[in-house]
Amino acid sequence: MSVEDPETYLRRFAETQLRRLAAGEVTAAECAAHVDSVAVAFEETGALDGQVTSHVTEHLHVALMARATSPGSGPMGRSALRGRPGFADLFARQRSRTQVPEGPTGEVSVVPATAALHLRKDDGDEDIYLLGYTTVPGRAWLSVAARTSQPLVPRRHASPPSARNPRALQSNRYRPTFAGGGIVAIDDTGRGYTLGFAGGGGDWYIGRLTLNPVPASGTAWLEVRCGGESVRLDLRAKSPAADVTVQSLAGTPGENYLRRQAESLIGSPESAEGPLRARATGLSDAVPALRAVGLLPPDSPVPGEVAALFESLGGPGELIAVPGRSPAQWVAGRDSEFPPQTSVTVAAGSLAVALPEADGVAVHLTAVLTRPDAGTWIFGGIRMTADSGEPAFWLRDDTNSWHSVSVRGMSGQGGDYAFQAAVVPPLTPETSQVELHVTGKTTEVRATIPVRWWLS
Amino acid sequence: MSWHKSLPPAEASVSCGKGTHTIRWEDGQLTLSDHPDAEAELVLGALGGDKPECLTLLETWNAHTADLAVLAVGPRAASDRTTITWEQLGEAPLPPSRPRPRPRASSFTGGQGYAIPSGKRATAKTVMVGTGAVSPRKFLAAAENADPELARRARKRVELLELMTLGPEFQYRLSGAVAASWAGEDRAGERAERRPELAAALTGRFAPVAAEWAGIDPDAVTVTPHEGPGWGRLEVTGDGRLAGALPVSWLAEVWACGLALADGHLVVSVTGPGHPRARVLALPAPGASAVPLEVDRC
Numbered sequence: 001m002s003v004e005d006p007e008t009y010l011r012r013f014a015e016t017q018l019r020r021l022a023a024g025e026v027t028a029a030e031c032a033a034h035v036d037s038v039a040v041a042f043e044e045t046g047a048l049d050g051q052v053t054s055h056v057t058e059h060l061h062v063a064l065m066a067r068a069t070s071p072g073s074g075p076m077g078r079s080a081l082r083g084r085p086g087f088a089d090l091f092a093r094q095r096s097r098t099q100v101p102e103g104p105t106g107e108v109s110v111v112p113a114t115a116a117l118h119l120r121k122d123d124g125d126e127d128i129y130l131l132g133y134t135t136v137p138g139r140a141w142l143s144v145a146a147r148t149s150q151p152l153v154p155r156r157h158a159s160p161p162s163a164r165n166p167r168a169l170q171s172n173r174y175r176p177t178f179a180g181g182g183i184v185a186i187d188d189t190g191r192g193y194t195l196g197f198a199g200g201g202g203d204w205y206i207g208r209l210t211l212n213p214v215p216a217s218g219t220a221w222l223e224v225r226c227g228g229e230s231v232r233l234d235l236r237a238k239s240p241a242a243d244v245t246v247q248s249l250a251g252t253p254g255e256n257y258l259r260r261q262a263e264s265l266i267g268s269p270e271s272a273e274g275p276l277r278a279r280a281t282g283l284s285d286a287v288p289a290l291r292a293v294g295l296l297p298p299d300s301p302v303p304g305e306v307a308a309l310f311e312s313l314g315g316p317g318e319l320i321a322v323p324g325r326s327p328a329q330w331v332a333g334r335d336s337e338f339p340p341q342t343s344v345t346v347a348a349g350s351l352a353v354a355l356p357e358a359d360g361v362a363v364h365l366t367a368v369l370t371r372p373d374a375g376t377w378i379f380g381g382i383r384m385t386a387d388s389g390e391p392a393f394w395l396r397d398d399t400n401s402w403h404s405v406s407v408r409g410m411s412g413q414g415g416d417y418a419f420q421a422a423v424v425p426p427l428t429p430e431t432s433q434v435e436l437h438v439t440g441k442t443t444e445v446r447a448t449i450p451v452r453w454w455l456s
Numbered sequence: 457m458s459w460h461k462s463l464p465p466a467e468a469s470v471s472c473g474k475g476t477h478t479i480r481w482e483d484g485q486l487t488l489s490d491h492p493d494a495e496a497e498l499v500l501g502a503l504g505g506d507k508p509e510c511l512t513l514l515e516t517w518n519a520h521t522a523d524l525a526v527l528a529v530g531p532r533a534a535s536d537r538t539t540i541t542w543e544q545l546g547e548a549p550l551p552p553s554r555p556r557p558r559p560r561a562s563s564f565t566g567g568q569g570y571a572i573p574s575g576k577r578a579t580a581k582t583v584m585v586g587t588g589a590v591s592p593r594k595f596l597a598a599a600e601n602a603d604p605e606l607a608r609r610a611r612k613r614v615e616l617l618e619l620m621t622l623g624p625e626f627q628y629r630l631s632g633a634v635a636a637s638w639a640g641e642d643r644a645g646e647r648a649e650r651r652p653e654l655a656a657a658l659t660g661r662f663a664p665v666a667a668e669w670a671g672i673d674p675d676a677v678t679v680t681p682h683e684g685p686g687w688g689r690l691e692v693t694g695d696g697r698l699a700g701a702l703p704v705s706w707l708a709e710v711w712a713c714g715l716a717l718a719d720g721h722l723v724v725s726v727t728g729p730g731h732p733r734a735r736v737l738a739l740p741a742p743g744a745s746a747v748p749l750e751v752d753r754c
Contacts, residue, residue, distance in 0.1 A: 011656030015532070016675055019663065022536040059528035062613050066529050066538040066620040 003294035006047040014060050028064045037282035038289040045253035104415035106137030110364045112239050112350035114454040119227040125149040132366025136416040141208040143366045143379035183226040187219045198411045208418045239352035243448040254296030262306040263392040266404045276315030284319040329402035347429045347456035353449050359440030360386030376426035381418045394437040429456035459636050460484035461729040462713035466625040472510040486517045516615045522637040527657040529616050530631045533664035538620045632712030639705035654681045665716040672698050687725040692742040718751040
């Protein structure tokens with residue numbers, strides 16, 4: 001089978017779409033979206049440089065304008081075609097804005113934290129779980145989950161009052177949390193710190209508390225104080241070593257791209273019918289394109305696996321390929337987002353590990369938290385040193401069951417980001433170790449990590 | 457290369473200063489009959505004097521006569537109409553030194569009309585379509601606060617769109633000029649580097665012609681640039697696909713001059729350019745040998 005040059009394929013594909021536009025078979029937005037789908041697939045598989053695809057799509061957009069039709073951004077923007085907007089988009093935006101060509105440097109350090117503050121107040125109780133301590137050059141934060149007994153704050157406006165945002169206290173809509181923004185810390189040298197929260201919440205606040213100033217390296221402990229209570233964190237605590245392996249992905253670039261596309265759907269709140277159809281349409285363009293340029297074997301089962309996943313989510317998988325059978329881990333992660341876990345109370349465990357960089361991405365974890373009302377969350381961070389796309393995360397527990405990991409909140413800058421991710425199905429305190437899989441464009445990092453449950 | 461001899465002159469009216477001027481294309485050149493000493497006016501403009509809009513248009517035209525982006529943006533077939541109007545283009549905030557002429561109506565001279573590749577006649581007026589057109593002003597507005605590279609790219613977009621507002625007869629002539637500039641023997645090395653763009657330009661324009669000629673699905677047509685002697689090759693496979701190789705000069709000599717189809721034949725090269733009569737080499741059917749033909753467009 002002859003293999004076509006990717007740029008020639010993309011340009012000819014654009015010609016086909018313009019012909020369809022002239023025939024009234026597609027709109028300008030659809031024309032642009034079809035071409036974008038192939039452009040993104042070629043970029044993400046390394047078949048074409050981003051400059052080449054930009055050149056092609058830019059000319060296409062001018063051609064559409066010359067036909068007095070607004071191309072818009074298509075049913076989905078290019079960023080969405082890559083999967084859910086995430087770290088890579090944030091990194092690209094920030095890098096473009098600051099014109100900083102390099103990613104972050106310096107060491108990432110994670111320390112397990114196993115402490116809780118229980119505040120009992122007239123206007124409601126608070127339980128604050130301090131789950132991990134992370135430092136990157138210029139910043140340090142504590143992973144935190146806090147439960148309040150009388151939630152009043154809307155979920156979508158989740159910033160609680162804090163020292164950095166004292167005006168929140170003036171609003172009746174916000175009930176004081178973190179004891180009204182009075183959470184501070186002091187270290188073993190007597191140096192004081194303010195703690196600013198970033199994250200989301202409702203009944204719970206989940207996110208990070210950033211320390212200001214940044215503690216010096218070698219700091220022995222931090223005493224966190226809030227609402228008259230205090231707890232001490234040992235910053236020299238160690239976690240059991242994780243067993244880490246780095247290996248190249250077995251599939252072809254086209255197969256790995258399709259898998260990443262599929263995995264970005266699992267656990268995604270955007271798995272609604274409209275976006276699913278747009279994603280399936282995009283992949284229906286990408287599959288023949290990847291085959292034509294030799295990046296996807298004609299007999300590959302992956303398009304069928306992806307089609308089956310789309311079907312199971314209620315999307316038009318048949319647009320992509322004849323649906324086959326999805327891998328076991330996809331089946332495990334796709335069903336319910338937060339199956340209720342009435343059998344457990346709050347359980348927290350340490351997962352502190354920093355994994356090596358692969359494909360321009362380095363991941364670190366700090367903790368796991370299982371809540372009876374909302375499943376399991378893991379806390380961690382990611383360092384991006386290149387525009388390398390979104391990694392996919394998976395967990396396999398010690399009973400060989402798969403769990404999807406979907407990032408639900410992230411914050412940070414300059415390539416260092418903290419995240420919280422939902423784990424489906426949830427982990428129970430019986431889990432003694434997990435195998436974390438972080439899959440990038442060409443490489444998979446696996447780490448077998450002991451889980452030390454300190455609250456259950 | 458005398459490809460342009462197969463095309464009649466064309467004229468368009470554009471606003472310039474307080475008046476309306478005529479721009480004329482003839483023998484492959486754009487001329488400004490209302491600016492007899494255009495060169496001197498250009499020098500004055502370069503020294504900071506006022507530059508008439510007509511001269512800016514001439515500069516823009518000449519700046520893009522070898523620009524492959526013209527083939528990416530311009531028309532592919534009669535059914536593929538570039539409909540943007542000057543009104544839609546808007547008053548883009550180009551720097552003051554680059555005023556642009558405002559095309560009025562285009563007109564034809566020197567013939568009964570301009571035959572575009574399908575054999576249908578071009579209309580003199582452009583059609584304004586839709587209300588949701590994105591004004592190029594947005595591009596330039598965005599570029600104002602950005603880096604020079606972004607501003608350069610934005611300006612190039614606007615210039616391409618400006619040239620498209622001149623109407624189909626000028627679009628085909630400009631496309632022909634671009635193709636001719638890339639067809640020379642001395643540019644074989646550069647053609648090899650830009651092969652994907654040239655292959656797309658050939659395929660995008662040849663596919664509709666093949667569909668009309670032999671009922672071949674245009675999506676099943678692929679054409680690559682032909683190098684070397686001869687007009688190239690065309691092969692129809694058992695599954696109805698048409699794969700071929702044509703010289704880049706085909707775009708200028710044949711397609712841009714409206715000669716792609718003649719008397720049911722597919723024209724593969726022009727042996728005697730001229731208007732209204734031209735001598736060509738043409739295929740009566742897929743798989744047949746090329747035969748000489750005289751085309752008369754009177």
